[in-house]
Amino acid sequence: MxxxxxxxxxxxxxxxxxxxxxxxxxxxxxxxxxxxxxxxxxxxxxTYVNNSWLLNWYGIEPEDEPISFRVGEHIISSWHDQLFFDDVAITSLEQNIHGAIAGEQFIVVALDNVLILLTPDGELVEHVSTSISFSDIQRLGMKYKRPVIETSEPLYYMADEHILDWDVIANEDIKWTEEYPLTKNEKEKLLIAYRGNGLxxxxxxxxxxxxxxxxxxxxxxxxxxxxxxxxxxxxxxxxxxxxxxxxxxxxxxxxxxxx
Structure with missing residues (x-):
């Protein structure tokens, strides 16, 4: 061999x-x-990435749960310092959300001491500070199709039709907003919208x-x-x-x- x-x-x-x-x-x-x-x-x-695998890889996912309110056929949500109209990001938030209603002219969103006014189509109109009239908003409601605010005292204020002046009223016949539990599909769409502005x-x-x-x-x-x-x-x-x-x-x- x-x-x-x-x-x-x-x-x-x-x-x-x-x-x-x-x-x-x-x-x-x-x-x-x-x-x-x-x-x-x-x-x-x-251009923003909306691929779920990539977004998970980067760890772009809010730790808290969204807070949502039903306004007619639309959903107003606050999630990780962002305000959403359905699944569209509207503006950033620095305060907690306490409710959203559809007024005669605007959709009104209540934060700690700021009101955000939106058009019925979800376009941002303006931020209105309430710190001069009242602060520490706890709840947002409606009476006679006008916004009503409950503060921490507690005191109750109702806006005029232009949401410029506020009068103290009694806590009677006020329809308070309640959180809306998102369906699985609605939450998934909201998550995609949130992530879409994150990467x-x-x-x-x-x-x-x-x-x-x-x-x-x-x-x-x-x-x-x-x-x-x-x-x-x-x-x-x-x-x-x-x-x-x-x-x-x-x-x-x-x-x-x-x-």
Whole structure:
């Protein structure tokens, strides 16, 4: 029997294996690099991600539960410092929500000491501070189709038809708002709306380009791809040079050993 030694890995074989390993990362680097060079054209800074898997990966999910109120055919919700009209984000919030009603002219949303006025279609009209007239709003209700506020004293104030002046009234025949329990489908739509304003596509492309999207070791993975590219260049040059020298020796041998 003849003893056969195991074949050694040549630079060419390693060159091919490392090339296959680095191929995917190099493609990612190239595509994301081109996109980042044309951020404005691709509108990366204006586009929001709504893919559930990506949003879960980034941990973009509110910790608390939404507080919602039914207003006619629409739903007013407060969730993680944002106000929503159905599944559309309207404005940011710095105070707690205490109710929402449909008045004669506007939809009225009550916070701690601010009223937010919306059109019947959900467009923001203005923020009205109530700190001069009263504060510490506890509940929002309606009487004679006009907003009624309960404060912490407790005192009860009813607005005029233009929601400019308030009169103290007795706590009689007031229809108070109650929280509306969202259905599973309504909550899912609201979650999509919330997440839609939480993650820009530009950030995802940047993290993909740097490797941070893969976690704490992702940067080193991209560093490895860069090193692999450098090694591929040097080893490719070495393989080309070796083959060229072999071809020269072969031609030289054939030239001097012809019959």
């Amino acid at each position: 003849t003893n056969r030694k195991p074949k050694k890995f040549t630079a060419f074989l390693w060159h091919r294996r490392v090339g296959l390993f680095a191929l995917v990362l190099v493609i990612i680097l190239a595509i994301t690099g081109i996109m980042l060079n044309h951020t404005e054209q691709f509108e990366l800074d204006e 820009k596509l530009e950030r995802v492309i940047l993290d993909l380009h740097s490797g941070r999207i893969f976690g704490s070791y992702g940067v080193y993975l991209m560093d490895a791809a860069a090193i692999a590219l450098l090694w591929l260049s040097l080893s490719g040059l070495w393989v080309w040079s070796s083959r060229r020298n072999k071809m020269r020796k072969k031609k030289h041998f054939q030239k001097h050993h012809r019959k």
